[in-house]
Amino acid sequence: MARAAAELKSVAEEARACTRCPLYRNATQTVFGEGPVHAKLMLVGEQPGDQEDLAGRPFVGPAGKLLDRALAEAGIDRGKIYLTNAVKHFKNEPRGKKRLHKRPNRYETEICKVWIDKEISLVRPVLILALGVTAAQSLTGRRTIVLSHERGHSIALPDGHRGMVTTHPSAILRMPDETARRAGFAGLVRDLKAAAKLAG
Numbered sequence: 001m002a003r004a005a006a007e008l009k010s011v012a013e014e015a016r017a018c019t020r021c022p023l024y025r026n027a028t029q030t031v032f033g034e035g036p037v038h039a040k041l042m043l044v045g046e047q048p049g050d051q052e053d054l055a056g057r058p059f060v061g062p063a064g065k066l067l068d069r070a071l072a073e074a075g076i077d078r079g080k081i082y083l084t085n086a087v088k089h090f091k092n093e094p095r096g097k098k099r100l101h102k103r104p105n106r107y108e109t110e111i112c113k114v115w116i117d118k119e120i121s122l123v124r125p126v127l128i129l130a131l132g133v134t135a136a137q138s139l140t141g142r143r144t145i146v147l148s149h150e151r152g153h154s155i156a157l158p159d160g161h162r163g164m165v166t167t168h169p170s171a172i173l174r175m176p177d178e179t180a181r182r183a184g185f186a187g188l189v190r191d192l193k194a195a196a197k198l199a200g
């Protein structure tokens with residue numbers, strides 16, 4: 001385990017200097033994954049947001065806070081899971097003093113996969129839960145993901161790992177009204193529980 005932890009640290013250092021795609025130019029820093037090296041459950045989001053970019057840690061902004069609430073409700077200890085993103089730099093468009101989130105394109109997601117592949121090969125989780133379509137596309141290699149049909153079911157990933165897809169917490173935050181947000185949150189909790197059960 002100590003060797004895997006050291007390797008993970010070294011990969012994170014390597015990723016800090018990554019310039020494989022243009023996204024590093026407009027971001028503060030690489031936001032690598034974090035969590036126990038042999039976590040049974042790995043959660044993969046899309047990319048760091050504004051606050052994650054500044055803090056250098058995944059899931060610390062509004063979506064991260066919603067995820068924390070969902071994890072607590074699902075009975076999952078955040079300290080026991082590995083959290084990361086499909087893309088390691090914050091893709092954004094400056095608009096006045098704000099930086100607006102932009103979804104990474106296929107090229108950026110594919111080229112950044114080198115890092116998540118390394119994380120997966122070192123952590124070797126029992127189950128990988130993709131949060132949202134971008135993460136699901138990255139992990140499955142498929143262009144089309146129909147979240148409403150596929151969420152919550154165990155799927156085989158091309159690398160042999162077991163996966164599952166669910167909604168991204170930021171999609172819940174963007175839902176138009178409180179009723180939709182409540183339903184979205186309940187769905188996320190349900191999928192987190194299913195993922196944790198399969199991870200063991």
Ligand code: SF4
Nearest residue numbers: 018020021088089112
């Ligand atoms: S987004 Fe990924 S591939 Fe692109 S520069 Fe950042 S770490 Fe490298």
